[in-house]
Amino acid sequence: MARTGGFQDDGFWTEFHDFLFSGQRYEQAEELLDTSPLLSFAPRSRVLDLCCGPGVFTVPLARRGHEVTGVDISPAMLERARERSAEAGAPAIYVRADAREYEAPGAFDVVLNMFTSFGYFEDPADNARVLATMHACLAPGGTLVLDLAGKELLARRVTPPKVVRRGEDLLVQTDTVLDDWARLRSDWVLVRGERVTRATLVWFVYSAVELRRMAQEAGFGRVEVFGGFDGRPYDEDAERLVLRAVREG
Numbered sequence: 001m002a003r004t005g006g007f008q009d010d011g012f013w014t015e016f017h018d019f020l021f022s023g024q025r026y027e028q029a030e031e032l033l034d035t036s037p038l039l040s041f042a043p044r045s046r047v048l049d050l051c052c053g054p055g056v057f058t059v060p061l062a063r064r065g066h067e068v069t070g071v072d073i074s075p076a077m078l079e080r081a082r083e084r085s086a087e088a089g090a091p092a093i094y095v096r097a098d099a100r101e102y103e104a105p106g107a108f109d110v111v112l113n114m115f116t117s118f119g120y121f122e123d124p125a126d127n128a129r130v131l132a133t134m135h136a137c138l139a140p141g142g143t144l145v146l147d148l149a150g151k152e153l154l155a156r157r158v159t160p161p162k163v164v165r166r167g168e169d170l171l172v173q174t175d176t177v178l179d180d181w182a183r184l185r186s187d188w189v190l191v192r193g194e195r196v197t198r199a200t201l202v203w204f205v206y207s208a209v210e211l212r213r214m215a216q217e218a219g220f221g222r223v224e225v226f227g228g229f230d231g232r233p234y235d236e237d238a239e240r241l242v243l244r245a246v247r248e249g
Contacts, residue, residue, distance in 0.1 A: 002197045007120045013053075013074045015197050016190060019164060019171050020053055025115075029056045034065065036229035038145055038244055041066065042112050048108040048137050050099055050130075051117035055081030055092070061089035065109075069093040071102050100129040106139045116148040119204035127204055131218035138247040144220065150234070150241030151181060151207040169191070181205065208234050211243055220245035 004012035005111070010213075022168045033039050041047065045066050049058045052070030054077045062068045062085060070092055072078050078094050085092050087212070095102065111134045121127050134144050149157075161174045170191040178185055184205050190197045206214070208225045223245040227238025234241060 002195065004197060006199055006200045006201045007203070008073070008075050010076050012199050012201075012219075014076045015173075016078075017054070018166055018169070019190070022166070026056055029114075030060050032186065033057070033060050037231050038226065038229050038242060041143075045109040045112045046139075047109065047112060048104070049112050049114070049133075050102070050134065050137075051113055052081060052094075053077045053115075053117075054082045055094075057112060057114055058092050058094075059090050060083045062092040063088055069095060069104075070110070071097050071099065071189075073098055090181050091151060100126055100133060102133055102137070104137050106137070108137050109139060109142045111138055111142070113144075113146045116145050118146060118148055119206065121204075122202075124204060128162065128214060128218065129184045131220075132213055135247055140247055140249050142247050144215070144243070144245045144247075145214075146211075146243045146245075148206070148211075148241050150238070151205045151210070152234075153238060153241065154184060154205055155181075178202065183243045190238045206241075208241055211241065215243060215245045219247070221248035222246040 047068045049070045052058045058070035063249045164171045172189045174187045176185045186201045188199045225234045227234040228243040
């Protein structure tokens with residue numbers, strides 16, 4: 001039996017890649033960029049895709065003519081993103097960096113952080129640092145779009161173990177609420193033939209009120225919260241927690 005170390009372990013992203021980044025996820029990114037009012041940016045915008053993974057949004061944004069930089073800590077995911085960029089003829093800049101420490105002051109018109117790529121760090125202050133990084137990287141008037149599974153939505157979904165099959169591979173995911181809903185732990189078991197891989201992921205989860213306050217404390221103004229990429233309200237019908245905020249001045 002093998003075990004990976006979670007978010008900071010490159011082996012986790014490699015081993016669980018097919019479940020985390022299915023073909024459906026790439027198709028969804030294309031559809032969102034074509035239809036979402038929250039992802040409609042001015043031509044040739046300078047876009048930072050922070051925690052870009054294998055380029056799910058980086059590549060289609062570059063193909064649409066934006067000047068895109070993808071930043072991630074995982075060498076394996078960055079290599080996949082570079083390969084996809086080359087195949088698509090969509091050049092982008094890729095940088096291996098910690099999301100807390102990446103520095104490009106005022107270099108971007110848009111910062112994206114997609115598919116619950118926020119809240120990974122054990123120290124809450126480090127997650128606040130990531131928001132400060134996003135703010136610092138934006139030019140005045142620039143926009144942050146941050147997408148995650150909000151605490152209110154997760155409360156409806158923490159149920160008995162989830163089972164997902166892809167071909168002959170089987171993934172079992174069990175979620176546990178920690179610290180009075182401050183954090184969530186997911187225990188994953190992946191079965192590939194006779195090989196079994198386990199991973200345990202722990203991350204902070206945020207309500208809309210908590211995330212809005214954090215964005216404001218990081219210096220953002222005009223902070224808005226939506227329940228999906230179609231711009232719907234964050235209410236009982238919400239599908240995601242999408243925060244949009246502006247760096248003012």
